[in-house]
Amino acid sequence: MPVAGIKAGSPVRRRRVKGVGLPQRIEDELREQNERFSAAVENMSHGLCMFDADERMIICNRNYISIFRLDAEVVRPGIRFFDILQHSVDIGIASQSAEQLYAIRKPYIDQAKPSTYEETLADGRIVNISHRPLASGGWVSIYEDITEQRRAEQELKEQHRRFDAALANMSQGLLMYDADGKLIVRNERFLELYHVRPADLPLGMSHRDAFKRLLELGIYTKLDPDSEISQIEACLRAGKTH
Secondary structure (H helix, E strand, O other): OOOOOOOOOOHHHHHHHHHHHHHHHHHHHHHHHHHHHHHHHHOOOOEEEEEOOOOEEEEEOHHHHHHOOOOOOOOOOOOEHHHHHHHHHHOOOOOOOHHHHHHHHHHHHHOOOOEEEEEEOOOOOEEEEEEEEOOOOOEEEEEEEOHHHHHHHHHHHHHHHHHHHHHHOOOOOOEEEOOOOEEEEEOHHHHHHHOOOHHHOOOOOEHHHHHHHHHHOOOOOOOOHHHHHHHHHHHHHOOOOO
16 A cells, blocks of 8 residues: 555655565576576586585586487486486496496595596496585586597507607617707617717707717717708708708
8 A cells, every 4th residue: 555645756666666676687687697507508518417415416418418328308407316327327338337336436426525537438438527516515527528538648659659669679870859959869779889878868958969978978079069060950951861
């Protein structure tokens, strides 16, 4: 009922109208924040899944579903963490039983501190998993398929092994320098031919300093390092062998 003596449009009435609209504005702001949060989660390059203190899923993104080949109709908000693991077993993506997977992950979750580990799936893919605790209980997990990264690292390691084997079995001595003239490769045969130790020609030494060191050791005599280096650099610029 209107209060006697107060005209329409008075400050008191305007304050009442403003007060009525406050809950709606709060609701609108919350909706906008949720929309922004959902957009950010869905556009992440990694998989994301968030769980509450009762180990029930709060939210996950499409990348999480995609990485583990899960059924989005099964993995929905409210599902228990253990049931997600069981679902991954049922569809054949997990390499262990749900109980085994839960036993592996439970200590990380109970520690309530950031933790990271890797898991190999049944199809051979490798997933990096990071857990981060939430202040209110529960945790958020980030998932990244690192299969290609690990494969590339393994291939590089194998290339290094083959390269080292080739160097070790060469009949020629070899020194290799980078574009800045720093020593990056030195095989055992070179050390044998020149009767020097690895410490005499450490990796990272410049081409000029290597010449000077060989002079100091008495291996080279009557040789001008500056003149020799100038000739070598001129030939290299011309694309010629010196």
